[in-house]
Amino acid sequence: MNAIQVRSPARFHEIASALPQASSSTLSETLHALDVARLVVRRDLSAAAGPHTLYTLTPSGAKLLDRLRRLLQEVQSP
Secondary structure, three states: OHHHHHHOOEEHHHHHHHOOOOOHHHHHHHHHHHHHOOOEEEEEEOOOOOOEEEEEEOHHHHHHHHHHHHHHHHHHOO
């Protein structure tokens, strides 16, 4: 979700580049689950350069990401 927010809107290959440890199938499954949960919006577009897919966070996804970041900061604080 962070990779999507940083690049918003983000293409699949941009997200994959930010998460090199994730296989493309795992990333696809995760993005699908986030879409079903309505935490991201997937838009399939056609362009002169060829079809591509863009991902953006929904307001709920952005809110969840913000809360997760705050939780992580609390856990990491001495």
